[in-house]
Amino acid sequence: MLKGKVALVTGSKSGIGLATAKIFAREGAKVAMADVDMAGLASAAKEVSQYGGEVLTIKMDISQEKEVEDGLQQILNKFGRLDYAVNNAGISGTFRPFAELTNEEFDQTINIDLRGTFLTMRAELKHFVSVGKGSIVNTSSLGSVVANPTMGPYIAAKSGVIGMTKSAAVDYADKNIRVNAVAPGVTYTGMTKSVLDGENELGNLAMSLIPMKRYAKPEEIAEVIVFLASEKASFVTGQTVVIDGGSSEGSK
Numbered sequence: 001m002l003k004g005k006v007a008l009v010t011g012s013k014s015g016i017g018l019a020t021a022k023i024f025a026r027e028g029a030k031v032a033m034a035d036v037d038m039a040g041l042a043s044a045a046k047e048v049s050q051y052g053g054e055v056l057t058i059k060m061d062i063s064q065e066k067e068v069e070d071g072l073q074q075i076l077n078k079f080g081r082l083d084y085a086v087n088n089a090g091i092s093g094t095f096r097p098f099a100e101l102t103n104e105e106f107d108q109t110i111n112i113d114l115r116g117t118f119l120t121m122r123a124e125l126k127h128f129v130s131v132g133k134g135s136i137v138n139t140s141s142l143g144s145v146v147a148n149p150t151m152g153p154y155i156a157a158k159s160g161v162i163g164m165t166k167s168a169a170v171d172y173a174d175k176n177i178r179v180n181a182v183a184p185g186v187t188y189t190g191m192t193k194s195v196l197d198g199e200n201e202l203g204n205l206a207m208s209l210i211p212m213k214r215y216a217k218p219e220e221i222a223e224v225i226v227f228l229a230s231e232k233a234s235f236v237t238g239q240t241v242v243i244d245g246g247s248s249e250g251s252k
């Protein structure tokens with residue numbers, strides 16, 4: 001389905017990003033995997049290579065403008081094109097009731113989850129405008145639809161990601177460039193394992209709010225990301241697809 005295409009996935013050493021890289025590779029695309037953790041990325045890239053096709057690993061801290069721009073250039077040098085960009089890298093930030101948050105805790109999460117997504121989107125959009133086509137998918141969160149307790153900076157950042165998705169979608173809708181987002185519910189990954197494993201208040205609360213009574217697997221988010229990125233979603237732009245096992249519709 002995606003033979004000859006090139007996809008960038010940020011934050012792809014594990015979890016949703018790694019699952020997304022695998023599905024792009026399975027569908028025939030060449031994949032550029034970007035992350036801050038190069039050791040983790042090297043072993044993740046081996047897994048992705050098993051699906052066939054070429055894989056490029058890139059050291060890219062999305063909060064560093066130069067690393068983002070250099071990373072994009074590395075993709076163009078190696079593959080000569082970029083078709084799809086998945087801005088998935090992120091951190092959960094500090095879990096603390098709102099009034100107890102420090103400026104530093106707020107800034108750290110905003111700097112990566114919101115400003116980092118801005119930096120990557122801007123660089124990708126400049127390239128897509130120059131070639132007259134492209135497709136972006138951003139990873140937001142269910143938290144932007146139904147707030148989780150004690151996650152103020154994360155929810156602010158992920159709500160901002162939806163805002164940037166809509167804004168960029170409108171700016172470039174007539175330029176053959178689509179911009180969409182996914183809002184995953186609780187997904188079992190490195191980010192959530194420590195909270196979800198074992199008995200604790202937040203884990204129990206999370207499970208009680210999911211009508212399907214299970215967490216998402218990273219592949220269940222990744223399949224939707226690749227669909228939205230691909231030409232199969234050719235008239236979809238500015239949308240956020242909530243993938244949450246029914247959580248945002250109520251609990252039972």
Ligand SMILES: NC(=O)c1ccc[n+]([C@@H]2O[C@H](COP(=O)([O-])OP(=O)(O)OC[C@H]3O[C@@H](n4cnc5c(N)ncnc54)[C@H](O)[C@@H]3O)[C@@H](O)[C@H]2O)c1
Binds near residue numbers: 192
């Ligand atoms: N797991 C969930 O329940 C869940 C729910 C909603 C949204 N999300 C979002 O999904 C995305 C992927 O998370 P995940 O659950 O797969 O967790 P994960 O920790 O497995 O993946 C996050 C990846 O981002 C990378 N990363 C962190 N900071 C970075 C930076 N500054 N520059 C580049 N890479 C960086 C990490 O090294 C890691 O590989 C995140 O944006 C997260 O907020 C996750």
